[in-house]
Amino acid sequence: MLSPAGGGTVNLFARTTNGHIGYFGQSSPTSGFSQGAFLGTTSPVFAGDPSVTTAASGGMIVAAIDVNGDVWGIDQAGPGTAFREWYRISLSGNTGGATSIVLSAGAGGTVNIVARTADGHIALFGQTGPTSGFSTGTYLGNQSMTFAGDPRVMLFDNGAMIVTTTDAAGATWAIDQPSPGEAFRSWYQV
Numbered sequence: 001m002l003s004p005a006g007g008g009t010v011n012l013f014a015r016t017t018n019g020h021i022g023y024f025g026q027s028s029p030t031s032g033f034s035q036g037a038f039l040g041t042t043s044p045v046f047a048g049d050p051s052v053t054t055a056a057s058g059g060m061i062v063a064a065i066d067v068n069g070d071v072w073g074i075d076q077a078g079p080g081t082a083f084r085e086w087y088r089i090s091l092s093g094n095t096g097g098a099t100s101i102v103l104s105a106g107a108g109g110t111v112n113i114v115a116r117t118a119d120g121h122i123a124l125f126g127q128t129g130p131t132s133g134f135s136t137g138t139y140l141g142n143q144s145m146t147f148a149g150d151p152r153v154m155l156f157d158n159g160a161m162i163v164t165t166t167d168a169a170g171a172t173w174a175i176d177q178p179s180p181g182e183a184f185r186s187w188y189q190v
Contacts, residue, residue, distance in 0.1 A: 001052045005080030019045035040086045051101040056109030056130035063113045069093040089134045097150040105159030106181030114153045120146030141175045141187040
């Protein structure tokens with residue numbers, strides 16, 4: 001992830017073999033990477049790989065799914081500041097795989113996370129404003145649609161979100177917003 005801290009620094013995040021999230025970062029655009037540290041003084045044990053984006057504040061935000069199926073986040077107050085503590089975003093313990101995260105242009109810059117539920121639905125955990133907490137999750141699209149692949153969220157040129165995933169047969173599906181902050185349309189096969 002490219003952070004605006006220190007004039008633009010690259011930061012790497014990875015799940016360790018013991019289920020914690022390791023962080024390796026540059027102190028300046030031309031420096032090497034740090035030897036690494038774990039995020040947070042206490043941490044859930046994670047089963048899914050982390051995803052990361054930059055929030056409207058310029059600080060980075062990391063999301064991952066723990067062994068109990070809950071989505072967790074940790075963030076910085078601003079560019080280059082220390083990471084705060086982990087906080088649970090989902091409350092049902094019903095997700096699995098890997099999260100995907102993006103900074104949307106909606107409502108002045110909101111972070112949105114997608115994850116696949118245990119029963120194959122795609123859930124969205126989003127902010128209502130740049131400084132709000134996250135929703136506890138809502139299903140995207142028709143609830144009779146189920147998927148086998150982890151979702152990925154990206155942005156169109158106009159800043160609207162598009163989410164893609166695959167079904168059990170390997171077909172790729174997408175759902176998108178017409179413009180930033182608007183409701184998602186229906187799932188369609190790509």
